[in-house]
Amino acid sequence: MTINKALLALALGVALAACSNAEQANSSAEGAAEAAADAQAAANETTDPAVAETAQAAANDAAAAADAAADAAADASAAGTDAAAEQAADAADHAETAAEDAKDAAEEVKP
Numbered sequence: 001m002t003i004n005k006a007l008l009a010l011a012l013g014v015a016l017a018a019c020s021n022a023e024q025a026n027s028s029a030e031g032a033a034e035a036a037a038d039a040q041a042a043a044n045e046t047t048d049p050a051v052a053e054t055a056q057a058a059a060n061d062a063a064a065a066a067d068a069a070a071d072a073a074a075d076a077s078a079a080g081t082d083a084a085a086e087q088a089a090d091a092a093d094h095a096e097t098a099a100e101d102a103k104d105a106a107e108e109v110k111p
Helices: 002-045 049-078 082-109
Strands: none
Touching (some): 002 082, 049 082
């Protein structure tokens, strides 16, 4: 019985870790989507034609990063191993950071 309990605890631990990675990736995807929306709002508020193109390019970059974060979140949810889920969650985190950086760039050029 002790071996069965140990195996069950191990299986539950692996499932919990995979769930945690998927939750982390989903949170990153949500953050990236919010950053992309903020970047687009900043681009829309830009009235100076000289910087509007730059602001829109940053908003487009943020949207692409948000898409990448969403893809990574889906990969984390579907990952067959904890290592794969962790790698996908890390990719989602990096994409969220890229979206936030692009949002900051769009907001910096806004008058």
